[in-house]
Amino acid sequence: MPSISKKGRTMPESPIRKLVPFADMAKQRGIKVYHLNIGQPDIKTPEIALEAIRNFSGKVIEYSHSAGIPSYRKKLAAYYKKHNINITADDIIIGAGASEALLFAFQSIMDPGDEVIIPEPFYANYNGFAINSGIVVTPIFSSIDTGFALPPIADFEKSITPRTKAILVCNPNNPTGYLYSKEELETLRQLVIKYDLYLIADEVYREFCYDGHQHYSCMHLEGIENNVILIDSVSKRYSACGMRIGCMISKNKELMQTALKFAQARLSPPTFGQIGAEAAIDTPDLYFTEVLHEYLMRRNVVVEAINKMPGSFCPNPKGAFYVVARLPIDDSDRFCQWLLDSFDFEKQTVMLAPASGFYSTKGRGKDEVRISYVLNVNDLKQSMKVLEEALKVYPGRTN
Amino acid sequence: MPSISKKGRTMPESPIRKLVPFADMAKQRGIKVYHLNIGQPDIKTPEIALEAIRNFSGKVIEYSHSAGIPSYRKKLAAYYKKHNINITADDIIIGAGASEALLFAFQSIMDPGDEVIIPEPFYANYNGFAINSGIVVTPIFSSIDTGFALPPIADFEKSITPRTKAILVCNPNNPTGYLYSKEELETLRQLVIKYDLYLIADEVYREFCYDGHQHYSCMHLEGIENNVILIDSVSKRYSACGMRIGCMISKNKELMQTALKFAQARLSPPTFGQIGAEAAIDTPDLYFTEVLHEYLMRRNVVVEAINKMPGSFCPNPKGAFYVVARLPIDDSDRFCQWLLDSFDFEKQTVMLAPASGFYSTKGRGKDEVRISYVLNVNDLKQSMKVLEEALKVYPGRTN
Numbered sequence: 001m002p003s004i005s006k007k008g009r010t011m012p013e014s015p016i017r018k019l020v021p022f023a024d025m026a027k028q029r030g031i032k033v034y035h036l037n038i039g040q041p042d043i044k045t046p047e048i049a050l051e052a053i054r055n056f057s058g059k060v061i062e063y064s065h066s067a068g069i070p071s072y073r074k075k076l077a078a079y080y081k082k083h084n085i086n087i088t089a090d091d092i093i094i095g096a097g098a099s100e101a102l103l104f105a106f107q108s109i110m111d112p113g114d115e116v117i118i119p120e121p122f123y124a125n126y127n128g129f130a131i132n133s134g135i136v137v138t139p140i141f142s143s144i145d146t147g148f149a150l151p152p153i154a155d156f157e158k159s160i161t162p163r164t165k166a167i168l169v170c171n172p173n174n175p176t177g178y179l180y181s182k183e184e185l186e187t188l189r190q191l192v193i194k195y196d197l198y199l200i201a202d203e204v205y206r207e208f209c210y211d212g213h214q215h216y217s218c219m220h221l222e223g224i225e226n227n228v229i230l231i232d233s234v235s236k237r238y239s240a241c242g243m244r245i246g247c248m249i250s251k252n253k254e255l256m257q258t259a260l261k262f263a264q265a266r267l268s269p270p271t272f273g274q275i276g277a278e279a280a281i282d283t284p285d286l287y288f289t290e291v292l293h294e295y296l297m298r299r300n301v302v303v304e305a306i307n308k309m310p311g312s313f314c315p316n317p318k319g320a321f322y323v324v325a326r327l328p329i330d331d332s333d334r335f336c337q338w339l340l341d342s343f344d345f346e347k348q349t350v351m352l353a354p355a356s357g358f359y360s361t362k363g364r365g366k367d368e369v370r371i372s373y374v375l376n377v378n379d380l381k382q383s384m385k386v387l388e389e390a391l392k393v394y395p396g397r398t399n
Numbered sequence: 400m401p402s403i404s405k406k407g408r409t410m411p412e413s414p415i416r417k418l419v420p421f422a423d424m425a426k427q428r429g430i431k432v433y434h435l436n437i438g439q440p441d442i443k444t445p446e447i448a449l450e451a452i453r454n455f456s457g458k459v460i461e462y463s464h465s466a467g468i469p470s471y472r473k474k475l476a477a478y479y480k481k482h483n484i485n486i487t488a489d490d491i492i493i494g495a496g497a498s499e500a501l502l503f504a505f506q507s508i509m510d511p512g513d514e515v516i517i518p519e520p521f522y523a524n525y526n527g528f529a530i531n532s533g534i535v536v537t538p539i540f541s542s543i544d545t546g547f548a549l550p551p552i553a554d555f556e557k558s559i560t561p562r563t564k565a566i567l568v569c570n571p572n573n574p575t576g577y578l579y580s581k582e583e584l585e586t587l588r589q590l591v592i593k594y595d596l597y598l599i600a601d602e603v604y605r606e607f608c609y610d611g612h613q614h615y616s617c618m619h620l621e622g623i624e625n626n627v628i629l630i631d632s633v634s635k636r637y638s639a640c641g642m643r644i645g646c647m648i649s650k651n652k653e654l655m656q657t658a659l660k661f662a663q664a665r666l667s668p669p670t671f672g673q674i675g676a677e678a679a680i681d682t683p684d685l686y687f688t689e690v691l692h693e694y695l696m697r698r699n700v701v702v703e704a705i706n707k708m709p710g711s712f713c714p715n716p717k718g719a720f721y722v723v724a725r726l727p728i729d730d731s732d733r734f735c736q737w738l739l740d741s742f743d744f745e746k747q748t749v750m751l752a753p754a755s756g757f758y759s760t761k762g763r764g765k766d767e768v769r770i771s772y773v774l775n776v777n778d779l780k781q782s783m784k785v786l787e788e789a790l791k792v793y794p795g796r797t798n
Contacts, residue, residue: 128664
């Protein structure tokens with residue numbers, strides 16, 4: 001039997017997916033499972049995007065340009081201009097999702113053994129992309145007690161080594177929903193200049209900001225144009241995860257020429273996703289007004305409900321559609337599995353993501369879970385009721 | 400200015416794309432350029448595939464299963480059964496093109512510094528995927544004088560080291576069009592057993608076999624089920640390169656579980672490509688009969704024309720839609736550029752791919768070019784006339 005790579009053996013299983021078999025078994029027992037574990041929105045994709053795909057009139061589905069269809073990139077540059085981000089089509093490389101775009105970025109700036117600093121908890125698949133690229137993630141602890149604000153700069157500086165090449169932030173944040181302020185990003189700007197690092201910002205939740213807060217992009221930071229890499233995606237913005245369209249953006253010409261070589265090796269991004277994504281740029285503003293209103297109500301349902309549960313705490317995040325909550329539990333992995341294999345309230349249960357999977361440091365997040373508020377308000381209210389009842393009887397309850 | 404990775408600096412530019420600026424300039428001078436440099440077929444995508452995409456009636460473009468839509472994989476297994484390849488849906492992971500599928504395979508079986516043996520000339524992007532994965536390509540020379548038949552097994556054995564993990568063959572071959580025989584594959588089978596290596600077979604041109612020859616798949620080799628990895632794609636089969644749908648297939652359960660972790664990290668393959676690819680499986684046989692008849696005529700035009708040019712030689716390959724031809728030229732890179740920037744015949748010229756880019760060993764392929772016969776017969780005849788005239792006056796002609 002030929003061998004499996006070390007890379008393959010150390011590749012983590014997704015914290016979101018490892019409970020899937022238990023959810024399936026619960027469903028087989030006739031239990032309704034509320035899925036609060038995934039980032040798959042239930043919001044409709046804008047009709048304008050679906051229509052463009054249905055109207056495809058080509059006769060041959062050809063390779064597109066390796067960096068993406070030029071007309072799409074041009075229109076995308078105009079989208080960013082609306083967000084006060086001044087870039088041209090040449091500063092964009094379209095990827096098969098933000099996933100591929102981030103891999104292009106990692107590969108272009110880091111070699112095996114190089115290091116990227118990421119505040120934890122962080123999007124679990126960053127670990128996968130790091131292992132894929134042979135690079136090392138250095139986590140910096142951000143605490144639920146500050147609502148997962150940016151850790152002090154001193155903590156970053158302590159973690160910088162000669163192999164450190166980049167800092168990666170997700171803003172608004174998955175899994176915490178935290179929205180970094182202009183001031184926090186300014187401190188990162190100073191750090192990036194001082195150590196000549198790349199600043200990679202995953203801003204796929206840009207549109208999802210609440211309570212009147214504005215998103216401040218890493219592209220707004222002045223004087224570090226050659227250091228900044230923006231990672232983006234249409235998956236969440238237009239509820240179009242299956243289109244697999246994301247992008248990597250930078251004003252650093254040498255970097256983009258390098259990334260293009262990785263893009264050329266795989267020939268092109270998906271054609272239909274690009275057609276849909278290009279059309280989606282004309283989505284009426286009303287769509288976002290409605291979507292944001294919906295998510296705001298959902299967030300309020302979750303945050304209020306959890307903070308009323310004895311021994312539980314949930315910050316009130318300003319962005320994305322996730323919260324990380326602290327619950328009175330011994331072990332979030334055990335609790336989330338128990339919810340599926342040993343508990344039901346009136347034939348219903350909830351599926352949550354154990355927060356441990358979002359921490360790189362072993363042992364952290366054991367009393368925390370990530371909740372995606374991607375269900376309608378009624379289902380969310382019912383889910384919170386189920387969670388409340390579960391906490392009352394969970395054998396591993398801590399207080 | 401932060402640094403670019405070594406990986407990024409050593410990433411090769413595509414041999415197919417580096418001449419594009421010269422082609423653009425030729426077109427600006429009013430010269431018609433016949434594109435024989437790329438693998439983008441002019442054949443129509445089956446209507447049944449386009450229709451399925453146009454008929455998409457979903458309201459949300461959701462993530463699909465990380466391994467690919469289950470109904471698509473099930474139907475794909477039935478497609479393979481028709482080709483006497485017995486697999487189930489669980490043996491398949493769908494990728495964004497064969498490119499991503501091959502990256503999954505490389506990552507799952509090799510760590511940085513590990514080696515894969517590939518007969519050269521080979522598909523140039525294998526180099527890119529190897530650099531991406533930090534692995535080393537060990538080329539084995541296959542000669543135009545044998546029509547690019549499989550090199551002697553002794554040559555493989557000489558190249559095997561403790562770091563050798565796999566042998567990769569493309570069958571039918573890009574760039575040579577060579578179709579490996581059952582006997583040749585049997586010798587690889589012996590080798591794979593003897594050294595417990597993986598055998599990766601890129602069979603994306605399976606349908607394109609001529610002169611009554613049958614394709615023999617690596618999946619037909621008995622007793623090495625755990626060693627064989629099949630890489631496939633719908634790009635060429637259905638002339639649907641932009642769908643970005645390929646797959647990785649293996650009976651090795653441990654390998655597939657590992658590859659799935661890489662697939663999960665990037666969430667899912669493109670939805671619309673999968674919808675089109677699933678529908679395309681019902682493409683009527685007549686489509687392939689017509690396409691094969693068309694390619695056969697094209698191949699004959701190219702092979703006959705080149706073998707009539709003094710000092711030139713072209714094997715008569717049995718598969719794919721490429722030939723590698725030997726021309727009386729000093730340097731194929733120089734020649735291919737000269738065709739675009741210094742030559743025209745009645746305001747026409749041809750764009751070819753220098754074969755040097757398909758050899759890993761420096762200096763090889765200097766008098767060879769790859770020709771993709773992806774134009775209609777009339778255009779191909781005209782292209783061959785242009786090439787003939789070009790060779791008469793090329794300043795670097797060698798005999």
